Amino acid sequence: MRIDKYLWCMRYYKTRNMVTEACKKNHVTVNGLVAKPSKEVFPTDKITFRKDQITQIITVLDIPENRVGAKLVDIYRRNDTPAEAYQHLELLKLSKEHYRKNGTGRPTKKDRRDIDEFLPSPTLPEGEGDEPFIN
Incomplete structure (x- = not known):
C-alpha cells in the first residue's frame, strides 16, 4: 500500500492530500529514507513523520484494506513514539x-x-x- 494511503487509513491525517503535502515537505520517512507519496509500505517498516510538533514513530504490523475505525488502528500499527x-x-x-x-x-x-x-x-x-x- 502507498504511504499516503496508509497514513490516511491509520487516521493520522484527514485527507490523502494532507499526507501528500507532508511527503513533499520531507516530513515523512520510511526506514530512515525520505518517502514520496507513492512509496510502498510493507509490514515491519518503520515510519517516522512530523505532525503537530511531535515526531511520530510507528511500526507497520499489517496492511488494512480500507480506512479503519479509530478503535481498530492498533491492530495495524505499533506506536513507538517516546x-x-x-x-x-x-x-x-x-x-x-x-x-x-x-x-x-x-x-x-x-x-x-x-x-x-x-x-x-x-x-x-x-x-x-x-x-x-x-x-
Whole structure:
C-alpha cells in the first residue's frame, strides 16, 4: 500500500492530500529514507513523520484494506513514539496559556467583542438622529 494511503487509513491525517503535502515537505520517512507519496509500505517498516510538533514513530504490523475505525488502528500499527514527546506537547500548551492570562494587558479582538456583547449598546439622546442631515 502507498504511504499516503496508509497514513490516511491509520487516521493520522484527514485527507490523502494532507499526507501528500507532508511527503513533499520531507516530513515523512520510511526506514530512515525520505518517502514520496507513492512509496510502498510493507509490514515491519518503520515510519517516522512530523505532525503537530511531535515526531511520530510507528511500526507497520499489517496492511488494512480500507480506512479503519479509530478503535481498530492498533491492530495495524505499533506506536513507538517516546512518552517525552507527548509531555513536551503538553508543556507547549501550558506555555501558550501562561504567555498572557485573560484579563491582563490590552484586550484582544475577541476580548473586545465579548466586552461589547456584555455591555448595553449606547443609545442616542431623544431627538438626535431622527432628522436627516441637511446642509
